Amino acid sequence: MTQQLPLVPPTEPELTGVRNFRDVGGLPTVDGRTVRHGRLFRSGHLAHATESDASFLAGLGLHTIFDFRNAADMRLEGPDVALPGVRNLNLPLSDPADGAEFWKMVRRGDLGQLRSILADGKAADRMSASYRVIITQRTGEHSRILHALAEDSVPALMHCAAGKDRAGLSIAVSLLAVGVEREAIEADYLKSNDPHRRYLVRREDNSPAGMSPEVMELLSPLFDARREYLHSAFDAIEATWGTTERYLTDGLRVGPETRERLRARLLDEG
Numbered sequence: 001m002t003q004q005l006p007l008v009p010p011t012e013p014e015l016t017g018v019r020n021f022r023d024v025g026g027l028p029t030v031d032g033r034t035v036r037h038g039r040l041f042r043s044g045h046l047a048h049a050t051e052s053d054a055s056f057l058a059g060l061g062l063h064t065i066f067d068f069r070n071a072a073d074m075r076l077e078g079p080d081v082a083l084p085g086v087r088n089l090n091l092p093l094s095d096p097a098d099g100a101e102f103w104k105m106v107r108r109g110d111l112g113q114l115r116s117i118l119a120d121g122k123a124a125d126r127m128s129a130s131y132r133v134i135i136t137q138r139t140g141e142h143s144r145i146l147h148a149l150a151e152d153s154v155p156a157l158m159h160c161a162a163g164k165d166r167a168g169l170s171i172a173v174s175l176l177a178v179g180v181e182r183e184a185i186e187a188d189y190l191k192s193n194d195p196h197r198r199y200l201v202r203r204e205d206n207s208p209a210g211m212s213p214e215v216m217e218l219l220s221p222l223f224d225a226r227r228e229y230l231h232s233a234f235d236a237i238e239a240t241w242g243t244t245e246r247y248l249t250d251g252l253r254v255g256p257e258t259r260e261r262l263r264a265r266l267l268d269e270g
Contacts, residue, residue, distance in 0.1 A: 013056050017048035020163035020197040024171060024188055029179040033267045039154050040266060042171050044163035045069060046080035054081050057157070062086045064153035066145060068093040068166040072103070077161060087153070091145070093138050093166040094130075102126075106219065114218045123221035127165075128232040134169050135236040142173050143252040149174060150254075150261040164192035164225045169233055176244055177254060178263050182234065192225040 015021050021044075025037030041060065045067075049057065067080060070092040080088060105113055117123075149156060158174075160166035168189050175185050191197065241247040248254045254262075 014196070015043075015053045015056065016050045018046055018053050018057075019044035020192055022188075022191065022197075024175070027175065027180050027184045027188060029267065030181055031179055033179075033263075035175070035178070035180060035266055036268045039156075040149075040171070040174065041155070041157040042163055042167050043157060043159045044167075045073070045077050045159055045161050047078035049081040054083060057081075058083050058086075060155060060157070062155050062157055064089055064148065064156045066091055066148075066156060066158045066167075066170065068158070068160040068170060070094055070098075073161050089148070089153075091141050093134055093141055093160070093170070106222065111212070111215060114215060118218040118221070123218065124226070124228065127221055127226070127229050130165070131169060131229050131233040132236040134166065135173075135233045136240055139251045142170065143254060145170055146174065146177055146252060146254050146262060147258060149265060150258045154265045162192070162223065163197075164189070165229075168192065168225065168230070172230065172233065173252075174262075174266075177248055177252075177259055178266050186227060186230055189230050190225050190227070 012022065020042070022042060023037055024040050024042060025035050027035045029035075038060070041062075046053075046057070046065070062083065064087045065080065065083070067088060067090045069077070069090070082088075102117065105117060145158075158167045158170050172185050172189065175188075176182075237244060237247045237251075241251050248259065
């Protein structure tokens with residue numbers, strides 16, 4: 001039975017220019033342990049971090065920031081703020097050209113265009129498909145992440161643009177590798193829907209028509225964290241490798257010794 005998730009620590013910051021930040025510490029594992037606080041963090045991009053945000057982040061003692069954005073993301077948002085003494089590892093989890101025209105249409109398209117590409121479940125289907133692709137085609141990147149965490153890269157912060165999809169999957173894979181319960185992984189993933197965490201939708205037409213309720217409803221599947229998306233990733237693991245164990249060992253080349261080092265670095269002592 002899944003343990004009750006811990007309450008959000010009262011010290012969780014309200015960062016001004018960084019969305020969706022949180023510590024994943026406290027999540028329960030299947031063998032009764034918990035993820036240690038202060039080891040693994042997640043957020044949206046750090047490009048708009050204020051001076052006070054940067055000061056807080058610098059105080060976390062981070063070893064590595066994993067930035068999963070691609071070149072198109074960088075052009076749109078800008079590079080992360082530099083934190084002294086912290087390694088920034090850019091590890092794109094989608095091709096820079098993948099979906100560039102699609103996202104241009106999202107930002108610029110009129111209602112008719114948006115209906116044509118997003119209505120009737122097409123937006124949600126696109127999201128589920130992207131989760132499956134990241135799981136099945138980005139095994140090399142996820143292997144590199146887990147090996148880095150096992151060696152020397154914690155405390156670590158993982159982020160993409162919104163901090164819910166690419167970062168959400170990388171956090172989920174990391175938590176699976178140390179035996180966190182799937183229900184707990186899902187509950188943490190869904191926190192990205194909290195109003196103060198959500199990505200701020202960018203539209204070049206920010207007029208009442210361009211941001212109308214129908215337009216926002218069409219865009220909603222792209223900016224939601226939905227159970228069905230995460231389940232599509234879990235389903236892809238099972239369809240491709242059969243079990244999580246085989247996904248980790250055969251898909252990600254993460255053996256028992258590496259997983260034990262991961263547990264030592266990320267979990268409270270059992």
